[in-house]
Amino acid sequence: MRVIWYAVLVMLYAPLAVVVLYSFNSVNSSAEFVDVSLRWYRALFADDSILSAAWNSAVLALVSSVIATAVGTAMGYGLYAHRDRRLGWLIALIYLPIIMPDIVYGIAQLSFFSRLASATGAFDLGLGTMIIAHVSFQAPFVALLVYSRLVGLDPRLFDACSDLYAGAWQRARFFILPTLQPAIVAGFFLALTLSIDDFVISYFTSGPESVTLPIFIWSAIKRGVSPEINAIATLMIGTVFAAAAITLAFQYVRARRIAS
Amino acid sequence: MAKARARTGGWSAIWHLLGLVAPGVIWIVVFLVAPAAYLMTIAFMTNGSYGLPEMPLTLAAFKQLAGYGFLGWSPANLYVVGRTLAQTVLATAAVILIAYPVAFYISRAPARLRPLMLLLVVVPSWTNQVIRAIGWMNILAPGTPMADLAAALGFISPHLGLYPSQFAVALGLVYNFLPFMVLPLYAVFERLDTAQIDAARDLGAGTWDAFRHGVLPQTLPGLAAGTVLVAIPAFGMYVIPELLGGGKNLMLGSLVARQFAAASNWPFGAAAALIMIVATLVGLMVLRRLGRRLGGDSGVML
Numbered sequence: 001m002r003v004i005w006y007a008v009l010v011m012l013y014a015p016l017a018v019v020v021l022y023s024f025n026s027v028n029s030s031a032e033f034v035d036v037s038l039r040w041y042r043a044l045f046a047d048d049s050i051l052s053a054a055w056n057s058a059v060l061a062l063v064s065s066v067i068a069t070a071v072g073t074a075m076g077y078g079l080y081a082h083r084d085r086r087l088g089w090l091i092a093l094i095y096l097p098i099i100m101p102d103i104v105y106g107i108a109q110l111s112f113f114s115r116l117a118s119a120t121g122a123f124d125l126g127l128g129t130m131i132i133a134h135v136s137f138q139a140p141f142v143a144l145l146v147y148s149r150l151v152g153l154d155p156r157l158f159d160a161c162s163d164l165y166a167g168a169w170q171r172a173r174f175f176i177l178p179t180l181q182p183a184i185v186a187g188f189f190l191a192l193t194l195s196i197d198d199f200v201i202s203y204f205t206s207g208p209e210s211v212t213l214p215i216f217i218w219s220a221i222k223r224g225v226s227p228e229i230n231a232i233a234t235l236m237i238g239t240v241f242a243a244a245a246i247t248l249a250f251q252y253v254r255a256r257r258i259a260s
Numbered sequence: 261m262a263k264a265r266a267r268t269g270g271w272s273a274i275w276h277l278l279g280l281v282a283p284g285v286i287w288i289v290v291f292l293v294a295p296a297a298y299l300m301t302i303a304f305m306t307n308g309s310y311g312l313p314e315m316p317l318t319l320a321a322f323k324q325l326a327g328y329g330f331l332g333w334s335p336a337n338l339y340v341v342g343r344t345l346a347q348t349v350l351a352t353a354a355v356i357l358i359a360y361p362v363a364f365y366i367s368r369a370p371a372r373l374r375p376l377m378l379l380l381v382v383v384p385s386w387t388n389q390v391i392r393a394i395g396w397m398n399i400l401a402p403g404t405p406m407a408d409l410a411a412a413l414g415f416i417s418p419h420l421g422l423y424p425s426q427f428a429v430a431l432g433l434v435y436n437f438l439p440f441m442v443l444p445l446y447a448v449f450e451r452l453d454t455a456q457i458d459a460a461r462d463l464g465a466g467t468w469d470a471f472r473h474g475v476l477p478q479t480l481p482g483l484a485a486g487t488v489l490v491a492i493p494a495f496g497m498y499v500i501p502e503l504l505g506g507g508k509n510l511m512l513g514s515l516v517a518r519q520f521a522a523a524s525n526w527p528f529g530a531a532a533a534l535i536m537i538v539a540t541l542v543g544l545m546v547l548r549r550l551g552r553r554l555g556g557d558s559g560v561m562l
Binding site: 001002004005008009011012013014015016018019022070071072074075077078079081082085088090091092093094095096097098099100101102103104105107108109110111112113115132133135136137139140143193194196197198199200204213214217218221229230233236237240241243244247248251 | 273276277279280281283284285287288289291292293294295296298299302313358361362364365366375376379380381383384385386387388389390391392394395396397398399435438488489492493495496497498499503513516517520526529530533536537540543544547548
């Protein structure tokens with residue numbers, strides 16, 4: 001059992017490790033590693049189209065995550081507060097974006113937005129449509145995360161609030177939001193990583209002006225993997241690992257707070 | 261409190277619910293359900309001169325999908341569907357075989373370590389799909405140790421890489437979807453009732469029988485949820501076959517994408533996508549059934 005676990009860990013991290021390793025390779029080869037060099041990173045920061053793609057990625061991830069966190073938290077709390085009702089339709093609606101293949105997702109939105117654009121003049125493909133698309137798959141994940149944290153709470157805490165004559169607003173302000181804070185922060189970072197992780201949906205809802213890093217990488221590797229691409233990929237992997245570390249830190253802080 | 265309100269609140273409780281979920285629901289309905297419905301209607305429209313859908317309604321796109329074209333019948337499209345199905349089944353089976361012991365191992369680890377172990381499994385899937393594929397391209401390229409080993413064992417001819425190939429696609433799919441199986445399986449293993457194993461043992465069951473009667477039935481909901489979460493996205497996978505499979509190993513996702521890019525035949529692409537939408541809806545129904553059986557904890561399926 002332990003052997004399988006370590007073998008799986010190797011399999012999970014080997015591809016990422018290789019990308020990081022070869023981004024520091026001094027020659028353009030994935031067969032041999034010659035010497036440690038930062039030349040590909042230097043090339044990266046000299047390239048304006050990469051910098052603008054990074055900027056687009058950052059704007060897309062931040063704006064969509066803020067919206068998705070707000071919308072998703074409300075949805076997750078609504079699902080919890082009314083969990084005794086028949087909410088099967090709502091659960092199905094939340095799971096729909098999670099299991100729908102992203103290619104269907106992307107082309108459905110591509111055809112829909114371009115139809116809207118030709119009919120109304122608004123919704124031209126670009127950062128705006130990408131943000132809309134990203135929120136639609138981030139919000140369900142945030143909702144599920146918030147919901148699963150609420151399920152772990154003692155329901156009597158809600159009764160305690162009303163025993164103390166807390167109104168709906170006070171309950172939200174002094175109990176629900178502080179209690180949910182770790183889940184909301186975790187949800188925000190999950191939304192952020194989902195946005196950075198996505199390629200297909202971005203690809204089909206993007207316009208010529210809104211190239212993001214994954215789209216840039218995609219068109220570059222159609223010409224073959226280069227160390228420069230490994231360097232961009234390494235920076236993106238670093239971002240995700242930082243987000244993971246923050247998530248973990250929040251979980252441990254929360255666990256300790258509950259324990260004490 | 262919530263229960264009391266749900267029973268006594270009447271209209272104000274319903275407004276409370278709607279106020280909370282409406283933004284999300286409207287967003288998903290307008291920007292996902294409506295586009296998917298629009299895509300389904302495109303499948304029944306005529307392919308116009310620029311590849312864009314036009315009236316009148318027709319079944320031409322479905323005939324083309326079944327292989328009827330200008331040059332008579334050809335099995336090419338059906339091969340693509342068949343290959344996609346085969347890859348999906350293979351990848352899902354492999355994911356189950358790997359994820360099952362992993363999820364069990366995590367569930368038996370010290371409680372303090374479990375969140376970290378789960379995070380270790382999940383974090384790679386947070387990196388970009390394209391980047392993960394690049395990682396495998398780096399590993400499987402010609403001249404790398406893996407490719408040399410495969411060549412030495414006679415699996416491939418020397419100086420060729422392990423990609424592009426069906427094998428690389430299968431590997432990429434397994435890699436991509438492993439966490440989606442580990443998490444639901446972990447959720448059921450965590451609540452495993454070990455008394456049932458002891459009971460089977462007391463009744464004289466060997467290891468295999470104890471597993472079959474004491475463990476397997478308890479993990480079926482997690483197994484089914486994982487299968488839905490793996491098989492449906494795998495069936496529609498686009499990035500991995502495109503990057504690791506090469507032109508000869510076309511899968512359905514690429515066939516769909518091409519109709520909206522270079523080949524420009526939206527109705528045909530939409531007809532092929534319709535198969536995936538139907539698969540998605542079937543998967544949703546299965547998940548709903550399971551959600552009921554798994555109880556309120558279906559949220560852990562993240």
